[in-house]
Amino acid sequence: MVSAFPQSLGIGDMTTTRNGKLSDNTQFIDVFSLKVGAQQVKAFGNGSIVGGVDNRGILYISLKDNTGTPVQLEGKIRLALRNANGNRTEVILEELTEKLRASKTDKTQAYMLGLIDALKAKQDSYLIIQFLARDATTAGKTITDANCDLVLPVTSYAL
Known part of the structure; x- marks a missing residue:
């Protein structure tokens, strides 16, 4: 029997982060990743709209640099799956970064989502969560986990 349950993950739940990674405007870079554990399956998002009731999860991502007054990094975010071999x-x-930081609550x-x-x-x-900087002025910035925020809805299946 398979049991499924919704979760909301934050930066601290991610098993690998790219703290200190420079942003790039020529290719998407991995910012956060989560390795799926033994005898588990995970999918992005949770819930749906059923009978007019919306029980989908809130997706919120805010990426900022490491300056004294952190600057919001603008561009595009991708949610992706990567196989175990990484190939x-x-x-x-x-989606655009502006849309993904509308509200956390x-x-x-x-x-x-x-x-x-x-x-x-x-x-x-x-x-995987990836980021592509909007332009050359956003590229080359150092992403700092301490200045970022994440609410990632996922559904976990225990086998």
């Missing part, structure tokens, strides 16, 4: 990445969602303002169960990360594969 195949499937993009699930690509207000469902009427937030970016809502329902369960995307068509593609799942299985044991030893990865959930």
Whole structure:
């Protein structure tokens, strides 16, 4: 029997972060990743709209640099799955940074992410969050975890 449960993950839940990684405007870079544990499967998002009731999860991502007064990094965010060998990445969602930091708590303002169960990360594969800087002025900035914020809805399946 398989049991499924929704989760909201933060930066501290991610098993690998790219703290101190320079932003780039020519290619997407991995910012956060989460390795799926033994006998588990994970999918981005949770819930759906059922009978007019919205129980999707809030997706919130804010990336900032390491300056004394941290600057918001603008560009595009991708949610992707990567296989255990690291040689195949499937993009699930690509969105502008402005849309993904609308609200962490207000469902009427937030970016809502329902369960995307068509593609799942299985044991030893990865959930990946990638960033592409908007332009040359945003590129070359040092991303600092302490200045960033993340609420990532996922659904976990225990096998």
